[in-house]
Amino acid sequence: xxxxxxxxxxxxxxxxxxxxxxxxxxxxxxxxxxxxxxxxxxxxxxxxxxxxxxxxxxxxxxxxxxxxxxxxxxxxxxxxxxxxxxxxxxxxxxxxxxxxxxxxxxxxxxxxxxxxxxxxxxxxxxxxxxxxxxxxxxxxxxxxxxxxxxxxxxxxxxxxxxxxxxxxxxxxxxxxxxxxxxxxxxxxxxxxxxxxxxxxxxxxxxxxxxxxxxxxxxxxxxxxxxxxxxxxxxxxxxxxxxxxxx
Amino acid sequence: xxxxxxxxxxxxxxxxxxxxxxxxxxxxxxxxxxxxxxxxxxxxxxxxxxxxxxxxxxxxxxxxxxxxxxxxxxxxxxxxxxxxxxxxxxxxxxxxxxxxxxxxxxxxxxxxxxxxxxxxxxxxxxx
Numbered sequence: 086x087x088x089x090x091x092x093x094x095x096x097x098x099x100x101x102x103x104x105x106x107x108x109x110x111x112x113x114x115x116x117x118x119x120x121x122x123x124x125x126x127x128x129x130x131x132x133x134x135x136x137x138x139x140x141x142x143x144x145x146x147x148x149x150x151x152x153x154x155x156x157x158x159x160x161x162x163x164x165x166x167x168x169x170x171x172x173x174x175x176x177x178x179x180x181x182x183x184x185x186x187x188x189x190x191x192x193x194x195x196x197x198x199x200x201x202x203x204x205x206x207x208x209x210x211x212x213x214x215x216x217x218x219x220x221x222x223x224x225x226x227x228x229x230x231x232x233x234x235x236x237x238x239x240x241x242x243x244x245x246x247x248x249x250x251x252x253x254x255x256x257x258x259x260x261x262x263x264x265x266x267x268x269x270x271x272x273x274x275x276x277x278x279x280x281x282x283x284x285x286x287x288x289x290x291x292x293x294x295x296x297x298x299x300x301x302x303x304x305x306x307x308x309x310x311x312x313x314x315x316x317x318x319x320x321x322x323x324x325x326x327x328x329x330x331x
Numbered sequence: 332x333x334x335x336x337x338x339x340x341x342x343x344x345x346x347x348x349x350x351x352x353x354x355x356x357x358x359x360x361x362x363x364x365x366x367x368x369x370x371x372x373x374x375x376x377x378x379x380x381x382x383x384x385x386x387x388x389x390x391x392x393x394x395x396x397x398x399x400x401x402x403x404x405x406x407x408x409x410x411x412x413x414x415x416x417x418x419x420x421x422x423x424x425x426x427x428x429x430x431x432x433x434x435x436x437x438x439x440x441x442x443x444x445x446x447x448x449x450x451x452x453x454x455x456x457x458x
Contacts, residue, residue, distance in 0.1 A: 115423070119391070122420035123346060126442040130352045133446050159442050166422075178424070 114169040121162050129155045167228055167300060179222040179307060183331055186217045186226075186257050187250050193231050194248075200238045210248040217250060217257045220331040221308045229304030232297035233261050233324050240286060241265025241321065256310070256327040264321035273316060277302040285318065333454035335362035338384040340453070342366045343373040343400065344418070345392050349441070353387070353418075356446040357453070370395025374403050377410050384457045387449075388435075390419040390426065401433040414456050418449065 132152045136145060194201075194210065201208055237246045241263040249260045268276060272283035277298050305312045310328035340362045344350040347368065354364045365380070367373035371394040377383070386404075390397035397417065404410050417430045422440040430438045436456050439449060 119420050122440075122442040123349070126420060127346065127348050127352075129442065130349060130446055134352055134355070137447075163443065180424070 114165060118162050118166040118169065122159070125155055125159050125162065129159065164297070179225060181220050181222055183218050184221055184223045184226070186219055186259065186328065187215075189223060189226060189230065190248065190250055190259065193227060193234050196231065197234055197238055200235065204238055204242045204244075206238050206241060206243075207245045208248070209245065215252075217252060218331045219257055219308070219328050221328065225304055226308065226328075229301040230259070230326070232301045233326070236297060237261050237263040237265065237322070237324075244321070252330070253327065255330055257330055259326045259328075260323065261326075262321065262323040267318040267320050267322055268314075268316040269318050273314065276314060277312075333360045333450050335360050335384075335454070335457065337363070338457050339363045339365070339381070340385045340387060340457075341373065341376060341383045342387045343368075343370070343392065343397070344387070344389045345369055346389075353446060353449065356450055360450055360454075362453075369393040370397065370400045373400050377404065377413070378407065382410060383413055385453055386413055386415045387418045387453065388415055390417060390421050390430075398429060398433060401430075401435070405434060416452060416456060 129152065132148055132155065136148050136152060140148070190210075194208070200206075234246075234248075242265070244264045246264075247260075247262045249258075251258050251260075266285045268283045269285070276283065302312050305326055305328065308328055310326060312327075313325050314322065316322035335357065338361075340357055342350055342354055342357070342364060344353070344366070345368050350366050350368070354366055358364055365376055365383075367376050370392040373386075373388070373392075374395065377386075388397050388400060392400070395403075397419065401415060404413060404415070412434075415435045416437045416439060417435045418439050418441055419426070420441050422438070427438045437452055439452055441449075444452075
């Protein structure tokens with residue numbers, strides 16, 4: 086189905102009685118992302134079929150590289166979609182349940198193990214923390230918190246990341262401290278804005294989307310929590326997240 | 332490798348390229364395949380053929396959408412209960428919830444899965 090077809094279906098369904106520009110924009114992004122997934126999907130499956138068949142090792146290596154590039158593009162598209170979903174007032178409702186934040190952090194670290202290894206990160210984390218239960222949407226919080234961890238590991242190559250999860254009054258406090266490239270003062274003012282990226286982050290990796298921390302802040306706030314950030318260029322970044330205990 | 336020997340699968344997908352690739356993969360796994368390119372054709376095939384063992388159903392389809400196809404299946408006693416896996420590049424929570432409420436066994440986002448992973452998911456449903 087064409088992009089315009091998808092866009093009109095979504096638009097008519099959701100915003101029949103409104104012309105709110107923000108909602109219109111998010112619906113546009115949703116339709117665009119869905120449309121982008123289809124050709125990427127085709128390219129992925131096409132390579133999938135060829136890689137699986139008999140072919141020379143040289144060709145297989147090249148095809149695998151192409152395949153990984155497509156997976157990168159799909160992941161970026163998924164990330165943008167998630168932000169548009171979270172930003173879409175009508176389209177997103179939290180599915181809350183009791184969750185142990187320590188286990189959420191454990192899961193995220195397992196998922197990002199490839200990045201920890203790739204960037205030779207020294208991780209300090211005491212995973213024997215007491216169960217700290219909050220009432221939240223595990224899948225959504227996972228996305229929000231993963232962005233912070235991903236940034237810490239991505240922008241601290243061969244560095245150190247210290248993670249702690251503790252109780253602070255009626256809140257659970259998660260601290261992620263790295264000694265990476267840091268963020269300059271001017272960039273810090275805008276770092277939670279949609280599509281904003283710090284100058285040194287762009288220099289290090291120009292291909293990221295800049296939606297991560299924007300959606301993280303929104304997710305934390307949807308859970309009635311807060312997030313703060315302190316950073317210094319070439320010294321590192323510390324992010325603190327607080328979420329209310331159930 | 333899954334074995335779909337003797338199993339009949341209907342693939343409803345409007346993108347011919349995706350349909351061919353997935354269909355080929357399922358045939359490699361001995362499935363007996365039929366393909367529909369829109370919702371209207373899918374409903375016709377469902378009503379005019381013996382019951383399928385599995386339907387792989389896209390959502391954004393020409394003529395009649397995937398959710399409407401599911402409603403038509405649920406309204407027809409002869410084909411009601413045919414296992415359905417939604418295979419879409421949509422995937423917002425409200426899409427998933429709607430799909431599950433209409434009886435989908437699984438909701439898979441095509442772009443994030445390899446062909447083998449889809450075959451595995453199908454094998455889970457038609458053991």
